[in-house]
Amino acid sequence: MTKVIIIGAGVAGLAAGSFLQMNDYETEIFEMHDKAGGLCASWEREGYHIDGCIHWWDCTSLNHPIYPTLDELLDMKNLPRVIYEEFCSVEEDGKILRFFGNLDLFESELKNISPEDSKIIEEMIAEARKIASIDMHSDRKKEFFYKWKVSIGEYSKKLKSSLIKKLLITFPFSPDSSMFDFLLHAASLHNKEACYPLGGAQKLVDRLVQRYTLLGGTINYNSNVAEILTKNDSVKGIQLDNGKNYTADYIVSAADGYSTIRNMLKGQYVDENIRKLYYSNRHIPQKSQIYISLGINKIFKESFKPYVYITLQNPLIVEEEKINTVGITIHNFDPTSAPLGKTVLTILIPINYTESWINLRKKNKAEYERKKEEIALHMIEEIDAYFGDIKTKVEMVDVATPATYIRYTNNWNSGVDSMSWGTDGGNKPRKEITGLNNFFMCGQWVGDVGLSYGMQSGKDVAKLLCEQEDKNLQIITYKKKRNNEFSTIRT
Numbered sequence: 001m002t003k004v005i006i007i008g009a010g011v012a013g014l015a016a017g018s019f020l021q022m023n024d025y026e027t028e029i030f031e032m033h034d035k036a037g038g039l040c041a042s043w044e045r046e047g048y049h050i051d052g053c054i055h056w057w058d059c060t061s062l063n064h065p066i067y068p069t070l071d072e073l074l075d076m077k078n079l080p081r082v083i084y085e086e087f088c089s090v091e092e093d094g095k096i097l098r099f100f101g102n103l104d105l106f107e108s109e110l111k112n113i114s115p116e117d118s119k120i121i122e123e124m125i126a127e128a129r130k131i132a133s134i135d136m137h138s139d140r141k142k143e144f145f146y147k148w149k150v151s152i153g154e155y156s157k158k159l160k161s162s163l164i165k166k167l168l169i170t171f172p173f174s175p176d177s178s179m180f181d182f183l184l185h186a187a188s189l190h191n192k193e194a195c196y197p198l199g200g201a202q203k204l205v206d207r208l209v210q211r212y213t214l215l216g217g218t219i220n221y222n223s224n225v226a227e228i229l230t231k232n233d234s235v236k237g238i239q240l241d242n243g244k245n246y247t248a249d250y251i252v253s254a255a256d257g258y259s260t261i262r263n264m265l266k267g268q269y270v271d272e273n274i275r276k277l278y279y280s281n282r283h284i285p286q287k288s289q290i291y292i293s294l295g296i297n298k299i300f301k302e303s304f305k306p307y308v309y310i311t312l313q314n315p316l317i318v319e320e321e322k323i324n325t326v327g328i329t330i331h332n333f334d335p336t337s338a339p340l341g342k343t344v345l346t347i348l349i350p351i352n353y354t355e356s357w358i359n360l361r362k363k364n365k366a367e368y369e370r371k372k373e374e375i376a377l378h379m380i381e382e383i384d385a386y387f388g389d390i391k392t393k394v395e396m397v398d399v400a401t402p403a404t405y406i407r408y409t410n411n412w413n414s415g416v417d418s419m420s421w422g423t424d425g426g427n428k429p430r431k432e433i434t435g436l437n438n439f440f441m442c443g444q445w446v447g448d449v450g451l452s453y454g455m456q457s458g459k460d461v462a463k464l465l466c467e468q469e470d471k472n473l474q475i476i477t478y479k480k481k482r483n484n485e486f487s488t489i490r491t
Ligand SMILES: Cc1cc2nc3c(=O)[nH]c(=O)nc-3n(C[C@H](O)[C@H](O)[C@H](O)COP(=O)(O)OP(=O)(O)OC[C@H]3O[C@@H](n4cnc5c(N)ncnc54)[C@H](O)[C@@H]3O)c2cc1C
Pocket: 007, 008, 009, 010, 011, 012, 013, 030, 031, 032, 033, 036, 037, 038, 039, 040, 052, 053, 054, 055, 056, 057, 058, 223, 224, 225, 226, 254, 255, 256, 259, 291, 348, 408, 409, 410, 411, 416, 417, 442, 443, 444, 445, 448, 449, 450, 451, 452, 454
């Protein structure tokens, strides 16, 4: 049997493994952490379940081109999901602006808030409607991508309403994001393409792991790949950091791109594309985040929708950055997140990446912990001032920093999504490397960012590998047939 080693048990690696198992390859995943999921992470703290990832999971509507891939991996029909009618709200001086999933409702809401911006609002909504109606795999996506390449910061200058400006940069957007990203987000909410799976990140990862292992795949945890072994420009296997070697006919790296290229492959294969991505300053991931989770012994009113953006009374200073607004996720839409009558709140604060967090954790753990506590206390004060009756009800506090993300995924500069690849003219890095045979990459480091695109990336790599062997990719459907044999569909 042809042997494939996959590095990394994030969503992309697990998907690649499943599709390769469906095609009679013997696969083994090597994962440095003691659990699967990578950035699709969740953890337990004092009786609360923290979802450290999913805010909205896109491509999940029946007619989306990626839906079949999700269904093949996750059995979508039997995966309960919450669909947002209202995605988030922002406030200013007592005025609240809601980001509705429906574009008609959203347009009226925007016009109500700022009639003087009607023309620009109509332009944005009309474009979001057009984007909502196109096949995202067609070349028309590029047309809109170029047309709306302008940054949110630049486009916002046309707007009079500061509240609308605020809404345009709610998570995960920043003034540097393109307007295309925002319009695409509004369009996918309108198409009900985005949702939250009940049980969150844990549920998705459990399903992916179960799917992969039932198909016969093996995951080796606590297995940090140090080197990809090559001979005559073909891969031969891997070496773990404990010195153990494993041989394979093919290798798929679904792990951090920087360490794959510069460490595991020792910088031996550097074509023009790789040079641009990993040896120039152009694509260095700049953004990381602080992720604060609070367990609160109370329930929140229905009127507080999943994401509430608040303006801080006292800005939070992280390194030299001044944070004035934060988005709070109220996880009351997922009963699995907290015991009855209690609620998990999470606050994701995008910050510029610096090595200071990693250095501090290494050199002065007590000071690192103190800094985390200081941030959490600041947030508790602010949330208390906004919602009232919080301070005395906080039962659990958890703070993840860039150091946490590096520790758990080894991602370059703790990159939590290498979105920037994708904005390079819409051209993604290739999944193969010039000059190295039988090697593929998938996941966020080849520009397939996000959960659904990550899973699709794994399938795409399986297809490429099959093609190299003159085979068509076979799909084994999720459900077993009545005779207890898997059904196979030729794609
Ligand atoms: C806070 C947060 C919120 C997010 N929200 C959303 C959202 O709402 N919707 C959405 O679609 N996406 C979201 N994302 C993005 C999404 O989680 C990622 O795009 C996706 O999970 C990336 O998957 P991946 O498999 O490409 O990479 P990763 O998840 O990074 O997986 C790589 C794996 O490789 C392993 N690895 C690395 N180096 C080695 C080595 N040397 N040896 C062995 N193993 C190794 C790592 O431990 C990891 O498990 C969010 C991410 C974060 C952090």
